[in-house]
Amino acid sequence: xxAAIYPGSGKPIVIETIADPEPGPGDLLIRVDxxxxxxxxxxxxxxxxxxxxxxxxxxxxxxxxVVDVGREVTGWKVGDPLAVLPSVACxxxxxxxxxxxxxxxxxxxxxxxxxxxxxxxxxxxxxxxxPKTLSMADGALIEPMAISLYGTQxxxxxxxxxxxxxxxxxVALYAIWWARxxxxxxxxxxxxxxxxxDLCLEMGADAxxxxxxxxxxxxxxxxxxxxxxxxxxxxxxxxxxxxxxxAAPFGRIVSxxxxxxxxxxxPAVASYKxxxxxxxxxxxxxxFLFIADLLGRxxxxxxxxxxxxxxxxxxxxxxxxxxxxxPNAETKVHVRC
Numbered sequence: 448x449x450a451a452i453y454p455g456s457g458k459p460i461v462i463e464t465i466a467d468p469e470p471g472p473g474d475l476l477i478r479v480d481x482x483x484x485x486x487x488x489x490x491x492x493x494x495x496x497x498x499x500x501x502x503x504x505x506x507x508x509x510x511x512x513v514v515d516v517g518r519e520v521t522g523w524k525v526g527d528p529l530a531v532l533p534s535v536a537c538x539x540x541x542x543x544x545x546x547x548x549x550x551x552x553x554x555x556x557x558x559x560x561x562x563x564x565x566x567x568x569x570x571x572x573x574x575x576x577x578p579k580t581l582s583m584a585d586g587a588l589i590e591p592m593a594i595s596l597y598g599t600q601x602x603x604x605x606x607x608x609x610x611x612x613x614x615x616x617x618v619a620l621y622a623i624w625w626a627r628x629x630x631x632x633x634x635x636x637x638x639x640x641x642x643x644x645d646l647c648l649e650m651g652a653d654a655x656x657x658x659x660x661x662x663x664x665x666x667x668x669x670x671x672x673x674x675x676x677x678x679x680x681x682x683x684x685x686x687x688x689x690x691x692x693x694a695a696p697f698g699r700i701v702s703x704x705x706x707x708x709x710x711x712x713x714p715a716v717a718s719y720k721x722x723x724x725x726x727x728x729x730x731x732x733x734x735f736l737f738i739a740d741l742l743g744r745x746x747x748x749x750x751x752x753x754x755x756x757x758x759x760x761x762x763x764x765x766x767x768x769x770x771x772x773x774p775n776a777e778t779k780v781h782v783r784c
Contacts, residue, residue, distance in 0.1 A: 450564035451764050455501025457494020460765040465504075468568035469515075475523055475571050476515035477531075479784040481587035482562035483508030484764075486616065486682075489771055490707070497707050506562030506782075507533035510577065510586025520571045528577040530586035532593075532735050533560040535570055548597075549573070550729025563764060565784050575735040578743025584758075585742055587781055588751050593734035595621035595680075598703040598727035599629060602676045607632035611666055611674035611693055612652070615643035617779055618703050619680030620650045620754050626678065627651030627748060635669045637662065638681075643778060650749050658689075666693055674698060682706040687724070691717045700724045754779045 452463045470476040485508055491499045499505055510530040516523050534549035535557040542551045559569045577586045595618050604610060610631040612622050615638035626634050627650070636647035637656045644655040654669035656662055667673055673695035679686050682704025690700045691712060700722055717724065741747065758781045759767050767780055 448565040449761055450504050450561075451506065451761065453492045453499050453501075453503045453505060455494075455498070455503070457492070457498075460492060460768050462762055462765065465564075468566055470517040470568055472517045472519040473571055474517040474568050475513050475520060475529075475574055477511035477529065477567050477569060477574075478514050479509055479511040479562055479564055479567050480583035481510055481758075482506040482782045482784055483587050483591065484767065484771065484780045484782065485591065487705070489768065492768070493772070495707075504561045504564060506564070507531075507560040508587050508590040509533075509562030509567070509784075510583045510589070511567065511784075514566070517571065523571060523574065528579075528581075528583070528586065530575040530577055530589040530735065530739065531559055531562065531567070531569055532573040532575060532730070532732055533562070533590065534729065535559050535573055538572075547731040547733065548729045549731060563761065563782060563784065565761070573732070575732070575739050577739055580743050580745070581739070582752075584752055584755060584781060586739075588755075588779075589735055589738050589742075590730075591617050591779075592621050592624070592738050592751060593730040594618055594728075595703065596625050596734050596738065597730040598622065598701050599625040599678060601725050601727050602678060602699050602701045604629045604631050604676055606630035608675045609670040609672055609695070610634045610676045610678065611670065611690075612636050612647075612678045612680060613686055613690060614638055614680035614682075614704065615640065615647055616680060617754060619678070620646055620778070621751070622678040622680050622703060623647055623650040623652050624749060624751065626676070631676070633670050635666055635674070637666065642776070646754060646778060649753050663693060677701075679704050684708050684710045686710065687712045688716075691720070691722055691724075694720055694722045696720050696722075698722045702726045755781055757781070758783055
């Protein structure tokens, strides 16, 4: 089969022919249809301190169709469509038992982040059934939607509350989507560029504010008061301090941006507001199943696929990576595998 391989040390992605995977007793073999390119994919293949390593197959936002079933697997058959939760959990360690967040499990030896390929072998435990009403494009968006749902739920958004979302990328756009779904009264999106203003509004924001000298006043005016919840989805130094600056007294801040560099916060400023600051990564199977069911039933306020701006073939993936590393007009790019 053809698969994307990262050679390591920041070298360009290559498409190689490798052996077809075969399912083990508890596995499913799927024909991958769509896999989304994530900011993490770009960050982990540039040769920095946070890096996939040499010779790694990768890709974690994907969906496909079952083509073979392991002998111990029940409930699945050839032809079933599914989305993949790409982090495999052992289910037995303290973190798994207490929290169920697959990403935080350090005990499982299995990997399922192998979506940039024609075929993928995955444990049946991370397969999410797709309702027949959903497309493969829908399925490939469940993973990024689950990230934003997990973090937005951590903020405990109450009906009618004022919410500020920092950023205009995928995580921020879906944080807007979930804040609206979870009952926020008003939602304001804020970013340094107005390029994704229309997408922010389509996902459910009531207003868009650009970073600037007057941003605090503009946010207060747009929300009708300081935000009680701030969802940070940029992941760049300076964003945590900005979130504290905007938050109302006793406000709740959730960092979803996954910044990998120091990001200073002045504790005294946060203390004088009694704000709480939480950090979120990952998800559980609960989020995946909930999203698949919700999208399958319809009656949603905005189509999550609106953020998909391009779909390219697997062979075009290396060139698209280089495009996304520079100035570009894309939001979410899907790869047809």
